[in-house]
Amino acid sequence: MTDQSKTAKLACIQVEAMLCFDLYSTHHAVGQVYKPLLAPLGVTYPQYLVLTVLWASDNLTVGAIGERLYLESSTLTPLIKRLEGQGLVKRKRDREDERKVRVKLTKAGDAMRADVQHIPTCLTEAFGVPMPELMGVHETLGKIRAALKKQAEAEARGDA
Amino acid sequence: MTDQSKTAKLACIQVEAMLCFDLYSTHHAVGQVYKPLLAPLGVTYPQYLVLTVLWASDNLTVGAIGERLYLESSTLTPLIKRLEGQGLVKRKRDREDERKVRVKLTKAGDAMRADVQHIPTCLTEAFGVPMPELMGVHETLGKIRAALKKQAEAEARGDA
DNA sequence: CACGACTTAATCGTATGCAATAGAAGGATG
DNA sequence: CATCCTTCTATTGCATACGATTAAGTCGTG
Numbered sequence: 001m002t003d004q005s006k007t008a009k010l011a012c013i014q015v016e017a018m019l020c021f022d023l024y025s026t027h028h029a030v031g032q033v034y035k036p037l038l039a040p041l042g043v044t045y046p047q048y049l050v051l052t053v054l055w056a057s058d059n060l061t062v063g064a065i066g067e068r069l070y071l072e073s074s075t076l077t078p079l080i081k082r083l084e085g086q087g088l089v090k091r092k093r094d095r096e097d098e099r100k101v102r103v104k105l106t107k108a109g110d111a112m113r114a115d116v117q118h119i120p121t122c123l124t125e126a127f128g129v130p131m132p133e134l135m136g137v138h139e140t141l142g143k144i145r146a147a148l149k150k151q152a153e154a155e156a157r158g159d160a
Numbered sequence: 161m162t163d164q165s166k167t168a169k170l171a172c173i174q175v176e177a178m179l180c181f182d183l184y185s186t187h188h189a190v191g192q193v194y195k196p197l198l199a200p201l202g203v204t205y206p207q208y209l210v211l212t213v214l215w216a217s218d219n220l221t222v223g224a225i226g227e228r229l230y231l232e233s234s235t236l237t238p239l240i241k242r243l244e245g246q247g248l249v250k251r252k253r254d255r256e257d258e259r260k261v262r263v264k265l266t267k268a269g270d271a272m273r274a275d276v277q278h279i280p281t282c283l284t285e286a287f288g289v290p291m292p293e294l295m296g297v298h299e300t301l302g303k304i305r306a307a308l309k310k311q312a313e314a315e316a317r318g319d320a
Numbered sequence: 321c322a323c324g325a326c327t328t329a330a331t332c333g334t335a336t337g338c339a340a341t342a343g344a345a346g347g348a349t350g
Numbered sequence: 351c352a353t354c355c356t357t358c359t360a361t362t363g364c365a366t367a368c369g370a371t372t373a374a375g376t377c378g379t380g
Contacts, residue, residue, distance in 0.1 A: 015280075015284045015287075015291065015294055015298075016279070016280035016281075016283040016284050017212070017280070018298050019287070019294055019297065019298055020190050020194075020283065021209075022297070022298055022301040022302070022305070023183060023186055023187045023190055023301070024187060024190075024209075025230055025305060026183055026301045026304055026305045026308070027183045027184060027187040028230055028367095029304075029305050029308040029309055029312065030180050030183055030184075030308060031367095031368095032308070032309075032312040033308050033311050033312050034180075035368090036312075044335065044336080045336095046335080046336060046337090047335095049181075049184075052177070061358080061359090062358080062359060062360095063357090063358065063359080070185050070188055071336095071337075071338095072337075072338060072339085073358075073359050073360065073361095074337075074338065074339080074340095074359095074360080074361075074362085075336065075337050075338075076359090077359065077360055077361085078335085078336085078360095078361095079335080079336075082335080097345075097346070097357090097358085098344080098345055098346085098358095099344070099345050099346070099357065099358040099359065100345095100357095100358065100359080101358085101359065101360095119176070120175075120176035120177070121176075123176040123180065124175050124176050126307060126308055126311035127175075127179070127304050127307055127308070128303065128304065128306075128307025128308075128310075128311075129300060129303050129304055129307065131175065133300050134175055134179055134300075136296065136297075136300070137179065137182070137296075137297055137300045137301065137304075138175075138178050138179055138182055140289060140293050140294075140296065140297045141182040141183070141186045141297065142182070143288065143289050144186055144189075144287050144288065144289055144297075145182070145185060145186045145189050146288075147286060147287055147288025147289065148186070148189040148190060148192070148193050148286055148287070148288075149189055149192075150288075151193050151286035151288075152189065152192040152193050152196075188337090191337095191338095195338090204365065204366080205366095206365080206366060206367090207365095221328080221329090222328080222329060222330095223327090223328065223329080231366095231367075231368095232367075232368060232369085233328075233329050233330065233331095234329090234330075234331075234332090234367075234368065234369080234370095235366065235367050235368075236329090237329065237330055237331085238330095238331095238365085238366085239365080239366075242365080257327090257328085257375075257376070258328095258374080258375055258376085259327065259328040259329070259374070259375045259376070260327095260328065260329080260375095261328085261329065261330095321380105322379100322380090323378100323379090323380090324377100324378090324379090324380105325376100325377085325378080325379100326375105326376080326377075326378095327374100327375080327376075327377095328373100328374085328375080328376095329372100329373090329374085329375105330371100330372080330373080330374100331370100331371080331372070331373095332369100332370085332371080332372095333368105333369095333370090333371105334367100334368090334369095335366105335367085335368090336365105336366080336367075336368105337364100337365085337366080337367100338363105338364090338365090338366105339362100339363090339364090340361100340362085340363090341360100341361080341362080341363105342359100342360080342361070342362095343358100343359090343360080343361095344357100344358085344359085344360100345356100345357080345358080345359105346355100346356080346357075346358095347354100347355080347356075347357095348353100348354085348355080348356095349352100349353085349354085349355100350351100350352090350353085350354100
């Protein structure tokens with residue numbers, strides 16, 4: 001192995017370790033900040049994400065919610081049932097297509113929108129980083145995500 | 161509410177939604193790329209992280225591993241037991257302090273180091289973004305993480 | 321030395337998360 | 351209109367992940 005390829009490999013190891021772990025642990029840290037903000041409302045962060053999707057566009061199917069959040073029905077079905085158990089949403093088979101299940105906010109679920117108004121501001125302030133820098137990260141993460149998805153699909157096809 | 165504060169609130173909602181979800185979904189996408197790379201070795205991504213820590217510094221206690229990965233003993237104990245079940249590590253009570261459990265790589269666990277050499281390069285290439293840009297994200301995420309931790313601690317103290 | 325405070329790992333209960341599979345419903349094709 | 355194929359949700363089994371608690375060991379202080 002040449003010195004140059006050694007250096008390149010070392011750089012890769014460091015970047016992989018750094019960035020993957022950055023994502024892993026920053027994601028984790030975000031969850032820790034959300035937890036006490038959401039606890040008074042009795043919902044978890046993934047449940048809050050589902051509600052956020054519904055606040056933007058109500059009466060979606062399970063599949064449509066999953067598309068937006070990159071989650072499978074095996075994750076969403078029990079999660080949504082818990083939301084239903086708390087009286088925040090209602091599940092109903094679609095009349096037109098009985099395979100689909102439509103998830104609709106209840107009055108309580110819709111009203112909770114008002115109880116979370118402070119959260120986005122809390123988070124953005126908690127980031128402690130000026131807006132333009134956040135935008136830069138947003139942009140790069142978008143590119144990375146697109147590239148990773150392509151990679152995952154390539155591997156799934158077998159041409160690793 | 162003034163027009164200005166309305167605009168500020170909207171910006172916060174968008175930034176919160178964007179960035180938290182960026183982290184959520186990019187983290188998810190990373191996992192999807194690792195999965196087929198690690199599957200032939202029979203380990204999961206969190207298990208790989210534990211092995212990576214041990215490859216860098218063997219014979220650590222459960223607590224020391226948790227510190228590095230931000231994981232609790234309730235997560236690590238069963239995970240490490242699974243690694244032990246696969247013959248990759250060995251758990252042993254510390255002679256000096258019987259409260260501690262030391263985790264040590266077996267020959268097989270140490271040998272696996274060679275089987276993962278290609279992975280960092282795969283990941284770095286899969287990111288599809290030039291190195292300097294990755295460094296920028298690394299830096300900003302570090303700042304965000306530090307700020308979020310401070311925020312989480314403040315909330316834990318009750319001064320929300 | 322005894323006793324309480326602290327540390328450490330393990331356990332328990334709950335909630336994600338995924339892959340694989342099942343099962344019901346819709347659609348296409350002959 | 352019967353059969354196959356696809357679509358969509360639900361179920362199952364496994365692996366994280368955390369908070370709260372427990373249990374065992376260590377240490378400091380009176």
